[in-house]
Amino acid sequence: MSQKDIRVGVENLEQFCIEVFVATGFSAQAARTQADVLVWADLRGVDSHGVMRIPRYVEWLRSGAMRGDAVPEIASDLGAAGVVEAAQAPGAVAMSFAMNDAMERARAHAIGWTLVRHTTHSGAVGYYAAMAARDQMIGIAVATSRPNMAYHGARAAGVATTPIAIAVPGGPHGMLLLDMSTSALPIGKIRAARAKGEPLPGIVALTADGTPTNDASEAAFPLPLGGPKGSGLSLLLECLTGVLIHNPLLEPALAGSQKGHAQNGLAAAIDIAAFSGVADFEAQIVALAQSIKGLPPAEPGGEVLLPGEPELRESVRRRDGIPIPRKTWLRLMETAQGLGVSPPPIAE
Amino acid sequence: MSQKDIRVGVENLEQFCIEVFVATGFSAQAARTQADVLVWADLRGVDSHGVMRIPRYVEWLRSGAMRGDAVPEIASDLGAAGVVEAAQAPGAVAMSFAMNDAMERARAHAIGWTLVRHTTHSGAVGYYAAMAARDQMIGIAVATSRPNMAYHGARAAGVATTPIAIAVPGGPHGMLLLDMSTSALPIGKIRAARAKGEPLPGIVALTADGTPTNDASEAAFPLPLGGPKGSGLSLLLECLTGVLIHNPLLEPALAGSQKGHAQNGLAAAIDIAAFSGVADFEAQIVALAQSIKGLPPAEPGGEVLLPGEPELRESVRRRDGIPIPRKTWLRLMETAQGLGVSPPPIAE
Numbered sequence: 001m002s003q004k005d006i007r008v009g010v011e012n013l014e015q016f017c018i019e020v021f022v023a024t025g026f027s028a029q030a031a032r033t034q035a036d037v038l039v040w041a042d043l044r045g046v047d048s049h050g051v052m053r054i055p056r057y058v059e060w061l062r063s064g065a066m067r068g069d070a071v072p073e074i075a076s077d078l079g080a081a082g083v084v085e086a087a088q089a090p091g092a093v094a095m096s097f098a099m100n101d102a103m104e105r106a107r108a109h110a111i112g113w114t115l116v117r118h119t120t121h122s123g124a125v126g127y128y129a130a131m132a133a134r135d136q137m138i139g140i141a142v143a144t145s146r147p148n149m150a151y152h153g154a155r156a157a158g159v160a161t162t163p164i165a166i167a168v169p170g171g172p173h174g175m176l177l178l179d180m181s182t183s184a185l186p187i188g189k190i191r192a193a194r195a196k197g198e199p200l201p202g203i204v205a206l207t208a209d210g211t212p213t214n215d216a217s218e219a220a221f222p223l224p225l226g227g228p229k230g231s232g233l234s235l236l237l238e239c240l241t242g243v244l245i246h247n248p249l250l251e252p253a254l255a256g257s258q259k260g261h262a263q264n265g266l267a268a269a270i271d272i273a274a275f276s277g278v279a280d281f282e283a284q285i286v287a288l289a290q291s292i293k294g295l296p297p298a299e300p301g302g303e304v305l306l307p308g309e310p311e312l313r314e315s316v317r318r319r320d321g322i323p324i325p326r327k328t329w330l331r332l333m334e335t336a337q338g339l340g341v342s343p344p345p346i347a348e
Numbered sequence: 349m350s351q352k353d354i355r356v357g358v359e360n361l362e363q364f365c366i367e368v369f370v371a372t373g374f375s376a377q378a379a380r381t382q383a384d385v386l387v388w389a390d391l392r393g394v395d396s397h398g399v400m401r402i403p404r405y406v407e408w409l410r411s412g413a414m415r416g417d418a419v420p421e422i423a424s425d426l427g428a429a430g431v432v433e434a435a436q437a438p439g440a441v442a443m444s445f446a447m448n449d450a451m452e453r454a455r456a457h458a459i460g461w462t463l464v465r466h467t468t469h470s471g472a473v474g475y476y477a478a479m480a481a482r483d484q485m486i487g488i489a490v491a492t493s494r495p496n497m498a499y500h501g502a503r504a505a506g507v508a509t510t511p512i513a514i515a516v517p518g519g520p521h522g523m524l525l526l527d528m529s530t531s532a533l534p535i536g537k538i539r540a541a542r543a544k545g546e547p548l549p550g551i552v553a554l555t556a557d558g559t560p561t562n563d564a565s566e567a568a569f570p571l572p573l574g575g576p577k578g579s580g581l582s583l584l585l586e587c588l589t590g591v592l593i594h595n596p597l598l599e600p601a602l603a604g605s606q607k608g609h610a611q612n613g614l615a616a617a618i619d620i621a622a623f624s625g626v627a628d629f630e631a632q633i634v635a636l637a638q639s640i641k642g643l644p645p646a647e648p649g650g651e652v653l654l655p656g657e658p659e660l661r662e663s664v665r666r667r668d669g670i671p672i673p674r675k676t677w678l679r680l681m682e683t684a685q686g687l688g689v690s691p692p693p694i695a696e
Contacts, residue, residue, distance in 0.1 A: 078622050080428030081458035110429035113459045113618070138588050154643035154652045166584040168591075176587065178580040210644065226573045232526040232655040235640065236514040239524065240486050243516075243632045244623050251632065254639040270461070274426050275592050284591045284599065291602040292583065295502035296558060304502045307580040 005323035007347040013051060013322055014039050016336070016344035020054060021090075023339040024061045026068040030093045037092035041124040042322045045314030046179075048188025049124040052328045055335045057090070057121070065261045066090055066120040072097040075117075080109035083245050086119035091263060092127075094119040095141065098267035099128040103137055110274040116265035117247040119143075122163075126179030126308070128267055129167035133175040136278045138270040139167045144234075144241045145263045146253045149183050150223050152231040155210025157221045159234035159250060161187060167308075169272070170285025172293075177308030182230040182237075183222035190219050241266050321347035353671035355695040361399060361670055362387050364684070364692035368402060369438075371687040372409045373416040378441045385440035389472040390670045393662030394527075396536025397472040400676045403683045405438070405469070413609045414438055414468040420445040423465070428457035431593050434467035439611060440475075442467040443489065446615035447476040451485055458622035464613035465595040467491075470511075474527030474656070476615055477515035481523040484626045486618040487515045492582075492589045493611045494601045497531045498571050500579040503558025505569045507582035507598060509535060515656075517620070518633025520641075525656030530578040530585075531570035538567050589614050669695040 008016070017035030022028060034057075042050030060066035070089035074082055082101055086094035098114040105112025122128075122143035132139025142164050151158030161183040168176050184204040193200055193216035203212045205219035213219055224230030235250070241264040242248045252258035272281050295304050317323070324332070333343055356364070365383030370376060382405075390398030408414035418437035422430055430449055434442035446462040453460025470476075470491035480487025490512050499506030509531040516524050532552040541548055541564035551560045553567035561567055572578030583598070589612040590596045600606035620629050643652045665671070672680070681691055 076623065078458035079456075081618070081622065083623065108427075109457055110426035111459065111461045115623075138592070151640060151643055151652065153646050153650065154640075155646050156643050158640055158643045158652075166581075166588070168584065168587040176584065178584050180574075180577040180580065184574065210646070225577060226528075226532065228653075228655070229528040229573060232528065233514075235636075235655060236516065236524065236526050238636070239516040239633060240514070240618060243629060243636065244486070244618070244620065246624060248632055248636065251636040251639045254643075255635075270429070270588060270592070272592065274429065275424065275431065275463075276594060281591060284596055285587060287603075288583075288586070288591065288596065288599040291599045292499060292502075292506055295499055295504050295506045295602075298501050298503050298558070302501065304499065304506075305576075307576070307583060 004326045006326060006329040007321040007323050008344050009321045009347050010039060010043065010318055012344040013042070016341070017051060017054065019341045020058070020336060020339060021068060023341050024058060024068050026090065030068065030090060033096050034090045034092040037123045037127050039322070040127050043315060043317050044124070044311035045317070046124055046188075046311065048186065048191065050322070051324065051332065053121065053123070055331045058335050058339070060120065060261055064088070072116070074101065080105055080111055081113040081115070084114060084116040086116050088118055088120055091120045091122040091143070091265075095122050095125070095128045095143070095265050095267060096131065098265060099131045099139065099141065099269065102267045102269040103132055103135055106137055106269040106271040110271050112269045114267045115241055115245045116267065117242070117245045119263045119265050120261060122263060122265055124179065125163045126165040126167065126177050129165035129179070130175060130177055132269040133167035133169045133177070136169055136272055138272060139165070140266070140268040141165045142237055142241065142266040143263055144238050144249060144265070146249050148187065149221055149231070149234065150206050151235070152224050152228040155206060158254065159224070159231050159238065161222065162234040162237050168285060169278070170282035171289040171306060172286065173306070173309065173312055175308065176285065176289065176306055179308070182225050182234040184225050184230065185222050187222060190216055190222060194219070352674045354674060354677040355669040355671050356692050357669045357695050358387060358391065358666055360692040361390070364689070365399060365402065367689045368406070368684060368687060369416060371689050372406060374438065375417065378416065378438060381444050382438045382440040385471045385475050387670070388475050391663060391665050392472070392659035393665070394472055394536075394659065396534065396539065398670070399672065399680065401469065401471070403679045406683050406687070408468065408609055412436070420464070422449065428453055428459055429461040429463070432462060432464040434464050436466055436468055439468045439470040439491070439613075443470050443473070443476045443491070443613050443615060444479065446613060447479045447487065447489065447617065450615045450617040451480055451483060454485055454617040454619040458619050460617045462615045463589055463593045464615065465590070465593045467611045467613050468609060470611055470613055472527065473511045474513040474515065474525050477513035477527070478523060478525055480617040481515035481517045481525070484517055484620055486620060487513070488614070488616040489513045490585055490589065490614040491611055492586050492597060492613070494597050496535065497569055497579065497582065498554050499583070500572050500576040503554060506602065507572070507579050507586065509570065510582040510585050516633060517626070518630035519637040519654060520634065521654070521657065521660055523656065524633065524637065524654055527656070530573050530582040532573050532578065533570050535570060538564055538570060542567070
């Protein structure tokens, strides 16, 4: 933890988040869900998706881009598939609702496939995939948004960084959890390098005028993961979410006819029990995880890590509290003051 | 076309493939399917998945690793999901059967999700995704296999290159078709660089003893796409195919208890008509494709390409015939002779 960081205990931070969201018009339950998704990311060391987002959320709540009191509803019930109309509900509320819906469909049809339209910032999509894994299902979660990543071969943003998460129960840590973007580097890491004055780890971004760069201060948007692979995957995910459910995000933004924050999502669940004994499945995941951990490491004395394992290393934060950079803390306090919410107690 | 290549007309090449496969015990229909999948790849310029595979297939047919007369069957009927027991049937036969099954399930349940076990080399998985797109559905196809790609952070193969294809109908060429592997470079391109004596385009592979290399002649297996992303995605796809349907491929291979060729697969279809008007959907894909094509190109005078577009450029092969390198041709002729099959006529 840097000397500049403020440390806040997890429960106190959660309570603070809940109070902030209730003050902006969330129901108590919606506030709890939104707080849980943000603090979950902080607990995993993914600060870019944690409480630092709160000031921006509050701006969106004021402008109406996010609606704290909106209640997601099933717009189409298609059996194994469903469409959720989120009506600008908080992303955490909409995506949790969608994953619960997908799990219910999976119980009846072996797979549940729930698409979400008109949602807002989903946060860490791994949270929703993990919901399924904790309930003995395989979970898949995707969030799509407006263009914020270069399209391969173009000198402009054409697609979105489109995070994808997949979780399965089993293994030494209770689940394997992959949470990745379709970009060469997450936008959060570009911002972090910029804040630290460090270069990017290679030519992984374009400047605002479309020049490839490793200079974090000049980087406007990331390049896609593996060139045409990352941008192609992102483009196809737009087709099978927004385009399919009458809320395209890329084309209207590129045409200039739609501005402002907008997301769609996918929550899918596969009911392991329909295919296999759950205990058998989990035992096989344990064996697979062991064989991966047993591979010879690239560096002498190194360790081979499972998907989700690096983030679990951060769980010391549960004991010691979440470190919040002073600049983030000041913005949070400003937001809280505007809402009449008291600051959380600071840990030792 | 290199001076060393033999050129064969598409229909003649297909007929030749059919005769080869019938001679090894395929039914006429199975032979047609297998021929179609191989020649489809050649037509798209993906020679690594085309007729050059035939000699290897014939070896597998002789050893019993592939069974030309095996008929895939539904092992579990779970409503929206299904499991196909392929019984070592030719991969093209098993995966086509599975995609037809997924499409039938999608007609009833909006989504169909069909897993395939005990299949053999699937070839170009884009073929199966495209089947769905030709029938106004969204298609997803994945093939999993034994470890042939480095796991991130390890100096050994731990996961598979795991090709993933997604196809949607619409756009200027009738569909958008993404067909990508989870590796930094396909194994076929490593082989091609080796054959030409060229270096790899960067450190994208490990040698047999686990040293990172850009030397194609020393490369034993590719590195994963984007480090932990590619190997994580491959690992999770093993979990939601082989591990789920009682035919794990990675762990038994890493433990040394299972050797020889083995694949599993996933064929999924989403019925657009259940969500949206198909004509509306396709019109939106056209608009999206136009806005992507209209992005400013990275290089002056360059062109921004859609997923599947580079491969379509090769369709001149339909008119001029498929160029077959002389070495591949000689191996094909040897195989044909052993089966008593006549060579196809050579074009001009």
